[in-house]
Amino acid sequence: MTAVDGVSFEVERGEIVGIVGESGSGKTMTALSILRLVPEPGRITNGRILFEEQDVVQMTDEEIREFRGNDVAMIFQDPMTSLNPVLRIGFQVEEAMAAHRRFSRRQAMERVVPLLQRVRIPAAAQRVRDYPHQFSGGMRQRAMIAMGVSNQPSLLIADEPTTALDVTVQASIIELTRELSRELRASVILITHNMALIASLCQRVIVMYAGRIVEQGPTRAIFKNPQHPYTWSLLRSMPRIDEQTHEKLISIKGLPPDLGKLPAGCKFHPRCRFRIDRCLTEEPTLDEVDPGQLARCWVLMKNVADPEAAR
Amino acid sequence: MTAQATAADDPALRKALVRVEDVVKYFPVGGGLFGRAVVHAVDGVSLTIQPGETLGLVGESGCGKSTLGRVIVQLLTATSGHVYFKDVDLTRVRGEKLRRTRQQIQMIFQDPYASLNPRMTVGDIVAEPLRNFRVARAREAERRVQEVMRVVGLNPNFVNRYPHEFSGGQRQRIGIARALVLNPTFIVADEPVSALDVSIQAQIVNLMEDLQDKFDLTFLFIAHDLSVVRHMSDRIAVMYLGKIVELGPSDSIRDKPLHPYTKVLESSVPVPDPDLEAARKPILLKGEIPSPVNPPSACRFHTRCPIAQKICSEVEPPLEMKENGRFAACHFPGKL
Numbered sequence: 322m323t324a325v326d327g328v329s330f331e332v333e334r335g336e337i338v339g340i341v342g343e344s345g346s347g348k349t350m351t352a353l354s355i356l357r358l359v360p361e362p363g364r365i366t367n368g369r370i371l372f373e374e375q376d377v378v379q380m381t382d383e384e385i386r387e388f389r390g391n392d393v394a395m396i397f398q399d400p401m402t403s404l405n406p407v408l409r410i411g412f413q414v415e416e417a418m419a420a421h422r423r424f425s426r427r428q429a430m431e432r433v434v435p436l437l438q439r440v441r442i443p444a445a446a447q448r449v450r451d452y453p454h455q456f457s458g459g460m461r462q463r464a465m466i467a468m469g470v471s472n473q474p475s476l477l478i479a480d481e482p483t484t485a486l487d488v489t490v491q492a493s494i495i496e497l498t499r500e501l502s503r504e505l506r507a508s509v510i511l512i513t514h515n516m517a518l519i520a521s522l523c524q525r526v527i528v529m530y531a532g533r534i535v536e537q538g539p540t541r542a543i544f545k546n547p548q549h550p551y552t553w554s555l556l557r558s559m560p561r562i563d564e565q566t567h568e569k570l571i572s573i574k575g576l577p578p579d580l581g582k583l584p585a586g587c588k589f590h591p592r593c594r595f596r597i598d599r600c601l602t603e604e605p606t607l608d609e610v611d612p613g614q615l616a617r618c619w620v621l622m623k624n625v626a627d628p629e630a631a632r
Numbered sequence: 633m634t635a636q637a638t639a640a641d642d643p644a645l646r647k648a649l650v651r652v653e654d655v656v657k658y659f660p661v662g663g664g665l666f667g668r669a670v671v672h673a674v675d676g677v678s679l680t681i682q683p684g685e686t687l688g689l690v691g692e693s694g695c696g697k698s699t700l701g702r703v704i705v706q707l708l709t710a711t712s713g714h715v716y717f718k719d720v721d722l723t724r725v726r727g728e729k730l731r732r733t734r735q736q737i738q739m740i741f742q743d744p745y746a747s748l749n750p751r752m753t754v755g756d757i758v759a760e761p762l763r764n765f766r767v768a769r770a771r772e773a774e775r776r777v778q779e780v781m782r783v784v785g786l787n788p789n790f791v792n793r794y795p796h797e798f799s800g801g802q803r804q805r806i807g808i809a810r811a812l813v814l815n816p817t818f819i820v821a822d823e824p825v826s827a828l829d830v831s832i833q834a835q836i837v838n839l840m841e842d843l844q845d846k847f848d849l850t851f852l853f854i855a856h857d858l859s860v861v862r863h864m865s866d867r868i869a870v871m872y873l874g875k876i877v878e879l880g881p882s883d884s885i886r887d888k889p890l891h892p893y894t895k896v897l898e899s900s901v902p903v904p905d906p907d908l909e910a911a912r913k914p915i916l917l918k919g920e921i922p923s924p925v926n927p928p929s930a931c932r933f934h935t936r937c938p939i940a941q942k943i944c945s946e947v948e949p950p951l952e953m954k955e956n957g958r959f960a961a962c963h964f965p966g967k968l
Contacts, residue, residue, distance in 0.1 A: 343829040443919065457920050487692040487856065487921075492900040492914035514830055517902035521909040541906045558834035560863030562886070562901045563908070569841070570863070572834035576799050592831075 322580050324350045324363065326532040334475065337502055337509040339523035339540070341516060341555075343577045347532035348512045352478050355510070356393060357385055372476070390421030394469030398481040400461035404453040410464050411437070411449025417468040424472075436467045440497060459490035463497070470501055477502065480512045495522055516556060520544055528552045531578045531588035534607055538614030548616040548623060550595045587619070595620050595628070648680035648716075649818060649850050650704065655713035657699050661925060671924045673699040675874035676713075678951070681818070686844065686851040688865030688882065690858055690897070694924060695871040701820045701854045705739050717818065735765050738811035742823035744803030748795040754781075755791030758809045765814060780809045783846075784839060801832035808839065812847070820852045825860060837864065858901050862886060870894045873924055873932040876951055880958035890960035892937050892968040915968070931963070939968050 325347040332338050342348040353359050355370055357377055370377040372392060380388060397403050405413060411433045418429035437445035440463040453461055462482060469477060479498065483491035499522060502509045511522055519526050519540060526543050528536040528551065536549040547553040557571035575592040578584070584591055590600040599619050607617040622628060655677045658670040674696045681687045691697045702708040704715050706722050715722045720733050738761075741747035748757055758777045762768040768776055778788035784805040795803055804824060811819055821840065825833040837860065843849060853864045861868060868885050870878040870893065878891040889895040899915045917936045922928050928935045934944035943963050951961040 343831060460920070488858070488900045489692065489896060489917050492902075493916045495902075496914070496916065515902075516830075516904040517909075520904050520906045521902040521912075544904065544906050555830060556904055558831055559904065560837070560859045561903055562859040562862055562898065563903050564863065567863070570834040570837055572838050573831035574835070576801065577829055577831065 324532050324580060325354065327368075328529075328532075328534055329368075330527055330534065330537060332476070332508045332510060334508055335502065335506045336525065337499075337511065337523045339511045339513060339519035339526045340529060341513055341519055341526060342529035343514055345531070345577050345580055346529040348529050349480055350532075351529070352395070352480055352510060352512050355476075355478060356389055356395060358395075387421070390417075391423055391472050392474055393476045393478065394472070394474040396462070396465050396469050396477065396479040396482045398484050400458070400465040401453060403465060404461060406453050408452070409449065410451050410453060410456065414449075414464065414468050414471060418471045421472050429471075432471065436471055437464065440464070440467045440470075441493070442467075459486055459494065462486060462490075462494055466494075466497065466501070470505060470507075473505055474507055475505070476508045476510070478510045478512070481514070482511075483518070484513070484515075491518075498522065516544075516559065517561075528555075531583055532580060533588060533617065534615075535589065535618070536614075536616045537607075538611070542611060542614045546611070546614075546623075548610045548614065548621045549589075549618045550593050550620065550622065551589050552616075553622050553628065554594075587617075595622075595625055647683070649683040649718060650681040650852075651714075651716040652677060652679050652700075652704060653714040653716070654678050655700065655703055655715065656711045657696070657703050657708060658711045669925050672874045672927055673924060674703065674710075675927070677871075677874075677876055679869055679876060679879060681850060681852060683817075683850055684844075684848060685866040686853050686864050688861035688868040689852060689854045689871060690856065690861045690868060691871035692856060692897075692921065694873075694921060696874040696924070697854050697856075697871050698822050700871070701739070701822050701852060704852065705737050705820050706734065707739070731765065735761075735767070735814050736817045738814065738816040738819050740804075740807050740811050740819060740821040740824045743827055744800055744807050745795075745827075747807055748803060750795055753792050753794060754786075754798075754806055757795070757806060758791075758813055761810060761814050767814065776813060777809075780812050783812065783843070784809045785835075799832075800828050801835060804828060804832075804836050805839070808836075808843070812843065815847070816849070818850045818852075820854070822854045823856070824853075826855060826857060833860070840864070858897055870897065873922065873927050875932060875961065876959075877933065877962070878958075878960045879951065880955075880960075884955075884958060888966060890954055890958060890965040891933075891962045892939055892964075893933050895968045896938075931961070939964055 328351055340348045354365055359365060365378055414433045414436060415429045418424045419426050433449055434446050437449060442448055442460055442463050483494050498509060523540050526540050527534055530551050536552045543552060547556060554571055554573045558573055560570060573592050578588055586602045587600040587605055590596045597620060605617045605619045607615050610616045610621060655674055657674040659673055661669045661671055677700055689697045703710045710723055717733055755777050758780060759773050762773045781788045786805050825836050853861060855861050862882055865882045867880060868882050869876050872893050878894045885894060889898055896915045896917055902909060919936050922935060930946055930948045931944040934940040949961045949963045951959050954960050954965045
């Protein structure tokens with residue numbers, strides 16, 4: 322089974338890039354590949370992942386360890402599964418630093434409380450002695466972020482970091498991510514199913530479907546002028562809090578694809594309301610449709626006269 | 633404003649289908665020596681639901697919205713208070729009358745994986761209410777099951793399949809078919825779309841709207857996602873720590889929230905538009921949500937409210953009408 326197929330993209334220093342897609346789109350596998358953390362028996366069969374000048378795929382075990390600890394940090398959806406329930410929060414943050422040797426044990430100890438303060442954990446000096454279960458979901462995610470940025474990484478990968486959190490907590494985590502990216506000049510890859518979060522945080526967006534990139538480009542261009550029917554439909558399928566008139570949502574018929582039996586041609590064609598005959602047999606290539614904007618589609622939304630009429 | 637004008641303009645005072653009166657639900661916690669601690673999950677909620685409307689119930693995790701929904705359908709027994717359905721007090725009535733009334737009330741659950749028995753076929757799951765209420769015999773039940781399956785967009789030939797053979801969206805359709813099979817008038821939907829993929833959410837939202845038109849249904853739509861609640865609802869009730877803090881027409885709540893908590897919620901929800909997002913300034917709340925075991929005195933939001941005054945920690949603001957059809961429990965409505 323091919324979970325991720327021929328995905329290529331770049332992230333500039335300090336840039337925040339969003340990868341958006343539904344379950345099975347390959348967005349999480351793409352992120353895990355960057356860290357070479359693809360779960361067994363999965364593996365990277367082809368391709369290169371260049372971090373600065375180094376190919377992650379070719380790194381030795383020692384090199385990958387250094388890379389994961391010092392250069393990249395990953396933040397997961399459920400912080401409880403990444404925190405050790407029987408160790409105090411402060412100790413775990415300290416360990417994250419000590420394990421990767423950028424800081425001495427002593428420096429690490431001294432940095433714990435300021436780090437927890439930086440991610441706005443209230444009464445951080447006392448709460449370093451708490452265990453994870455004494456923290457709320459939002460505070461656990463803050464503690465995870467503190468661990469993630471403790472070694473001053475240049476790349477932060479956040480996989481659905483706010484999906485399990487309440488919306489008021491989500492807002493503060495997103496603000497925090499934005500600030501830290503700026504302070505550390507770190508790049509961020511945000512993986513999410515939520516288009517609105519992308520609009521809020523990311524400069525560039527990558528839309529994935531069935532293990533492929535179907536569209537990518539500057540956030541503004543993608544939201545104002547989506548060219549792939551999947552992106553176009555996704556943006557119209559979710560209710561907006563600012564909607565003024567009550568209109569039926571545009572739903573995408575059918576189901577997200579089963580990676581075990583992908584259709585021939587364009588992988589989105591069975592669900593696409595704009596397909597032409599060519600889509601059934603020939604898979605489109607990812608081509609530039611506007612400066613910096615790429616789409617994988619034979620039709621392209623700019624060639625559809627009245628897309629709303631096809632609803 | 634005269635009393636009559638108020639009554640005429642206020643939909644809450646017209647003929648209600650469901651009337652919730654001062655409902656309280658406490659759960660005991662712990663069980664130590666002095667096992668007296670209770671979670672104040674729902675703490676004195678009153679509201680009405682009009683025939684044919686969708687009332688949205690929104691709030692963050694732990695606010696008591698699901699508990700309230702379960703008390704209304706009588707899956708949980710209220711600690712005190714009353715729930716009237718067409719003037720029948722569900723908290724008092726027993727026996728045959730309760731059975732007949734309950735037939736008209738159904739529930740759709742959040743998790744289409746946990747709420748369907750994996751050992752039953754889809755046909756049996758959908759037919760179960762018919763059997764429980766002994767309203768249809770074999771042949772007729774079969775016909776009715778196929779009919780509702782078609783209505784919710786499921787292939788009626790799948791009656792002999794098991795839930796695991798279906799996707800999340802299809803399972804939610806099975807849950808909806810089961811809720812519809814008795815021809816109910818009132819459905820409580822508790823987070824019916826939040827476990828589903830984005831493209832599937834729209835299918836289920838559209839289906840629920842179609843069904844409402846077709847069968848004249850009344851919905852209580854419970855969700856944490858304000859965007860979905862707004863889209864679905866005619867009126868919205870906002871809950872915080874076991875109490876309703878604001879209640880009113882969906883559009884006017886969007887245009888001008890009265891309670892500071894509603895305003896904070898609205899400001900926190902991102903919009904899929906980069907230009908609007910660049911301008912949006914979320915109001916960030918200080919601190920954490922207080923424990924429902926020990927809720928703050930007076931106004932429960934005062935510990936986190938950006939505009940709280942001394943009075944807010946001393947006098948509890950009642951949920952009262954501030955404008956036509958708009959209720960808020962706040963000493964300073966519309967001031968944030």
